[in-house]
Amino acid sequence: MKLVIADDENLVRYAIRSMVSEMDAAWTVAGEATNGEDLLELLVEQQPNVAIVDIHMPGLNGLEAIRRGKVLSPMTKWLILTGYSDFQYAQEAVKLGASEYLLKPVSPDELERALYATYKDSREMLLLHNERFGSNLTALLHGLIAVRQEDREGVFHQGSFMGAVFEQDRPAGGPARAEAHAAFYRQLTACTDRHLNCGIHLAIVTLPGGELAAVGAWNVSIGCEGRRQVAGFFEDVLREARKASSQEESVTVLATGECRGFKELNARLAGLQQLRELRFFCGFGGVIEYGGLQSLAGRQELLTLGRKLTAAFEYLHEGRYLNFQNTALELEAAIKNWERTATEGERRSLFLYIGHAAPGIRLSDRSGADAVAQELRSYGERMLRQLQSKDIAQSDAVSQMLQYIDRHYAEEVAIGQIADLLNVTPSYLSTLFHKKTGMTFMKYLTRLRMGKAEELLLGTRLSIKQIAEAVGYFSTRHFTKLFTETFGKYPSDYRKSV
Structure with missing residues (x-):
């Protein structure tokens, strides 16, 4: 996107040009003018998206330049610079169609805010700010930055949120699902593109345990309309989750419901992850609301059985069949303990999960604890007889993961995609790592x-923006935030000090 700067002060033009060069958005300064006549020539030649115009310039002043410029470049939006004494002129400029006005001296944040407000309907600007939201959200979820660093009036403090966690269960011994998972991720991100609009934020992120999650947020200023738009996004997301479910993989969606601010969202996402095994009993393969899981949280027999089942089937995924056999013996007591309080709905949901996780096991709604335990042991014995050497040992999995990260750190990389390549579950790989x-x-x-960034900062003359991109960050602001958290100084100050 092109912009031009019109101001008779060299220092002001230089400062604005420098600030624009450090912004995340792809703004290009297409030209500079020192007076109104030169600005009109620039408008004819460049037809810029935005013109930043000082009100007081020699000869043709800013107001008259805007009046004539609207005819010469009708698609240009106007952003004016003014002093406190120019308030009446600023009002007149707004009447002429100026989108924003800035008081000198302008700060980088003020300029970026004004440019975004001026050009917020641009699809490119919407995508840029949404990507920044996704980056900050990921950093917050992983504890890389603190929520107190975010704007107190911004969406992370004042906005409303909805979230959904995708639990992707595949059968033990099933084929690697890297391709299918990548396709599912692409479909989810396509949902964000279809529904993104001004005033809402949408993101697909990877949680610390390796699970994919969708998050939507809206500003309180758009209220019910924001909620409606985000709800439409989640309807689309749930359709994609249903389409992604098959005999080879079942997707269960754990929904947070509506949350006020990031802190409540984060607490609910953490709660869903802590109680994720309860999905086996209350809607495996479907959509489970946060309140539904919380209502079962006090039943220790469900949590105990769910966690033992998770451990058992992870052993199957890893080919550790003797460990599975030992866990299957422990499962019999846990199943009997649960059976005393089990409802019919819980039995159907649990047996659906077991039949999916261990193809070949056949359970009816009337199967008792002894029958379930016997089926699990028999299944483990069959798998043990079919045992083949594993391609990946435990210790080798982490070393391969480290090698992969070292080669691909500058790309978009997530633990889920690495787990798919190694044919293990994300939660197992996360724990092992x-x-x-x-x-x-x-x-x-x-x-x-950050280590690679430090090397580039001290060993090259690359700009901060170029270094950010070279180490895997599209957003200079997000990179700067993480660098400052790591080294205690802004990148530019660190370069000067060292």
């Missing part, structure tokens, strides 16, 4: 990127 390295995947990736 933390155990072996002492930190989460996202913190490791961020530390690696």
Whole structure:
């Protein structure tokens, strides 16, 4: 997007040009003018998206230039610069069609806000600000930055949120699902593109445990309309989740419901992850609301059985069939304990999960604890007889993961896609990675990127924006925030100090 600057002060033009060059948006300064006559020539030649115009210039002043310029370049939007004493002139400029006015001296944040407000209907600007929202949301969810760093009047503090976590369960011993997972991710991101609008924010993110999640947020200023638009996005997302479910994979959606501010959203997402095993009992393969899981949270027999089942089937995914057999023995007591309070709905949901996770097991609604335990043991024995050497050992999985991160750190990389490539579950790989390295995947990736950024900062003359892109960040502002959190200084100040 093109903009032109008209101001008779060299220092002002230089400052604005420098601030624009550091912005995330793809603004190009197409020309500069020192007076109104030169500005009119620029407008004819460049037809810019935005013109930043000083009211007081020698010869033809800013107001007259705007009046004539509207005829010469009708699609240009106007942003004026003024002093406190020029307020009446500013009012007149607004009547002429100026979108925003700025008081000198202007700060980078004020200029960027004004440019966004001036050109917010542009699809490119909407996408840019939504990508920034997604980056900040990911950093907040992984504890890389604190919510107190966000604008107190912004969406993370004052907005309303909805979230959904996608639990993707595939059968033990099933084929790698990297391609299908990548396709599902693409479909979800396509939903954000279809529904993105001014005043709402939409993101597809990876949670610390490796699960995919969709998040929608809206500003309080648009109220019910924002809620309606975000709800439409989630309807589309749920359709994609149903389409992604098949015999080879079942997608269960855990929904947060409406939350006020990021803190409540984060607490509910954490609650859903802590109670994720309860999906086996209350709607496996469908949509489960936060309140539905919370209503079962006090039933310890469900949590115990759910977690033992999760561990057992992770052993199957990893080919550790002897471990599965040992866990199957423990499961019999847990199943009997649950059976005393089980409802018919819980039995149907649980048996649906077991039949999906272990193809070949056949359970009826009347199967008792003994029959379920026997089926699980028999299944483990059959798998043990079919045992083949695993391609990936536990210790090798982390080393391969580290090699992959080292090669692809500058790209968009998530633990889910690496887990698919290694044919293990994201939660298993996340746990194993933390155990072996002492930190989460996202913190490791961020530390690696910051180290590479430091090398480029001190060893090259690349701009901050170029360095951010070279280490995997499209947003200079987001990169600067993470760099400052890591090193305690802005990148430019760090370069000067060292």
